Amino acid sequence: MGEMREEEVEVAVKVVVVGNGAVGKSSMIQRYCKGIFTKDYKKTIGVDFLERQIEVGGEDVRLMLWDTAGQEEFDAITKAYYRGAQACVLAFSTVDRDSFDAVETWKRKVEDEVGEIAMVIVQNKIDLIDDALVQPEEAENLAKKLRLRFYRTSVKENLNVDEVFRYLAEKYLDQLNKVVEELPPSPQKIIGQGFTQVDVKSNSKDKSKHKNDGVISLQPSKRRTHGKKSLMTSKCGLL
Known part of the structure; x- marks a missing residue:
């Protein structure tokens, strides 16, 4: 099953990184996708996006990392970007007590939009452990309570950053393989080129009947295709 799916379409995972402002969300994504660390803090306005391709268990996985604003004033913008997320990093900072206390709230915000998805709790800035405002056992107890890894x-020292995203990719693949065993692939999982191929086939069957098919098939971009658009496109092809 896994091999067949791999030939058909690359696996892509939309990962949202959430948490209070200044806990290191943008730095973490920059470190992971670009291999750089910038110590100057710049508030994220709305949402930013980077991606990186890795191999997990012989499968190519494209991680699309959505960097979201941690400030309340951007709440409405940010929440819209949770939709279609398949994995989530709940981040807090070693030296920011409020960010730790807010972890459960962030978890609820994401789950209100997308339900239960692969999640992980991340305590960043572990290099500042001497100034810690969160005790190690507190963080461990929260993870146990929420039943999350x-x-x-330390984004600065590049400690455990790769491991966080590899874990989420593996967890998502495990869930995806279970779904593939039980059900035919859902439109949400067949992304990017998969949609375009469906559209091309439907156009070639009957060009005169669906004059708008060509236009619709051009709309979904690889980055922005999540469930709803693909359903609409394939429906148009079948009508």
């Missing part, structure tokens, strides 16, 4: 990271 817990990582301590």
Whole structure:
């Protein structure tokens, strides 16, 4: 099953990184996707996006990392970008007590939009442990309570950053393989080129009947295709 799916379409995972402002969300994504660390803090306005391709268990996985604003004033913008997310990093900072206390709230915000998805709790800035405002056992107890994997990271020292995203990719693949065993692939999982191929086939069957098919098939971009658009496109092809 896994091999067949791999030939058909590359696996892509939309990962949202959430948490209070200034806990290191943007730095973490920049470190992971570009291999750089910038110590100057710049508030994220709305949403930013980077991606990286890795291999997990012989499968190519494209991780699309959505960097979301941690400030309340951007709440409405940010929430819209949770939709279609298949994995989530709940981030807090070693030296920011409020960010730790907010982890459960962030978890609820994401789950209100997308339900239960692969999640991980990340304590960043572990290099500042001497100034910690969160005790190690507190963080471990929260992870146990929420039944989530817990990582301590230092984006600055590049400690455990790769491990966080590899874990989410593996967890998502496990869930995807279970779904593939039980059900035919859902439109949400067949992304990017998969849609375009469906559209091309439907156009070639009957060009005169669906004059708008060509236009619709051009709309979904690889980055922005999540469930709803693909359904609409394939429906048009079948009508």
